Amino acid sequence: MTIGWFSTGRDEAARQLLQIAYRKIQEGDIKGKVVFIFSNREPGEYKESDLFFELAKTYEIPLICLSSQKFKESSGRIENTDEENLHQWRLKYDRQVMKLLAGFNPDLCVLAGYMLIVGEEMCHRYNMINLHPAVPDGPKGSWQEVIWTLMENKAAESGVMMHLVTPELDRGPVITYCTYSIRGEPFDRYWRELNGRQVSEVKQEQGEQNELFQLIRQHGLAREFPLIVSTLKIFSEGEVKIVDGRLIDREGTVISGYNLSDEVNKAIELL
Numbered sequence: 001m002t003i004g005w006f007s008t009g010r011d012e013a014a015r016q017l018l019q020i021a022y023r024k025i026q027e028g029d030i031k032g033k034v035v036f037i038f039s040n041r042e043p044g045e046y047k048e049s050d051l052f053f054e055l056a057k058t059y060e061i062p063l064i065c066l067s068s069q070k071f072k073e074s075s076g077r078i079e080n081t082d083e084e085n086l087h088q089w090r091l092k093y094d095r096q097v098m099k100l101l102a103g104f105n106p107d108l109c110v111l112a113g114y115m116l117i118v119g120e121e122m123c124h125r126y127n128m129i130n131l132h133p134a135v136p137d138g139p140k141g142s143w144q145e146v147i148w149t150l151m152e153n154k155a156a157e158s159g160v161m162m163h164l165v166t167p168e169l170d171r172g173p174v175i176t177y178c179t180y181s182i183r184g185e186p187f188d189r190y191w192r193e194l195n196g197r198q199v200s201e202v203k204q205e206q207g208e209q210n211e212l213f214q215l216i217r218q219h220g221l222a223r224e225f226p227l228i229v230s231t232l233k234i235f236s237e238g239e240v241k242i243v244d245g246r247l248i249d250r251e252g253t254v255i256s257g258y259n260l261s262d263e264v265n266k267a268i269e270l271l
Contacts, residue, residue, distance in 0.1 A: 001032035001236040004106035004126065006114040009039050009052025014113040017225060018052070021112075024229050032238040034061050034234075036104050038097065040068040040116055064100050068093055068116055094122040107263055108235055108242075111165060112228070120167040127242040128165035129175060131228055133220050135159035136174045136257060145206065147216050152199045156183050156190075159214060160223045160264075161257070162231045162244060173247050174257030175240065176231045178223055178264040182216055190215060226267035230260050 007014050009113050024030045037056045041049040056063045075089035111130040133156060139149035142230060150158055161177035169237045190212035194202065202210055234240050241248050
């Protein structure tokens with residue numbers, strides 16, 4: 001299986017994920033090869049992304065960069081184009097990216113900390129998968145927005161899922177997922193502290209330093225890397241394929257997602 005890797009490379013987590021995937025490929029757990037890495041940042045823009053680029057070079061994987069910030073600035077003032085509020089510059093940006101990647105035909109593309117919404121044309125050009133830090137049909141948005149929504153709704157569980165990238169944000173067909181409880185120990189004492197308070201008030205006063213917020217994030221983050229690795233593994237072994245925008249198993253049956261909670265929990269225990 002050939003893999004295209006999309007990442008902004010904005011933090012240590014982006015580097016760690018690339019390291020883990022590369023190691024799992026070298027060890028044979030993932031039967032595939034990363035054939036290119038694309039970033040919407042360029043060398044010299046940010047320190048963190050420069051560290052990511054240095055890591056990519058040590059793996060001798062072709063690195064293609066196109067600064068989305070510079071592209072946006074050069075586009076001037078442009079009106080919005082569609083109901084998803086994507087700007088014309090983003091559509092043009094995606095088209096330029098596809099030109100740069102024209103020599104590659106990956107079987108699968110992974111959005112691994114890629115901080116841009118992918119437009120419809122690129123969704124149709126590649127089989128792309130993405131991680132979303134919530135259960136299927138759970139809260140949409142960034143991981144921060146997901147956690148605040150969980151707290152607002154007094155949710156009993158959360159999770160992480162891998163889904164097919166579609167023009168509808170965070171709502172593509174679910175490939176794999178895992179769930180975990182955010183009740184019982186060690187969560188209950190922090191729920192009690194929240195009792196009777198408005199989450200908007202807590203958010204304003206404490207922000208992401210709130211202990212319940214941090215605890216939910218900690219448990220979700222611990223599951224992200226194992227779920228991504230497990231998902232790439234089942235793709236590389238032919239257990240699941242993407243055909244005409246649908247997910248099918250080895251027998252050709254359309255599927256709605258694998259619950260890998262047990263496998264992910266075992267992986268966490270081994271860390």
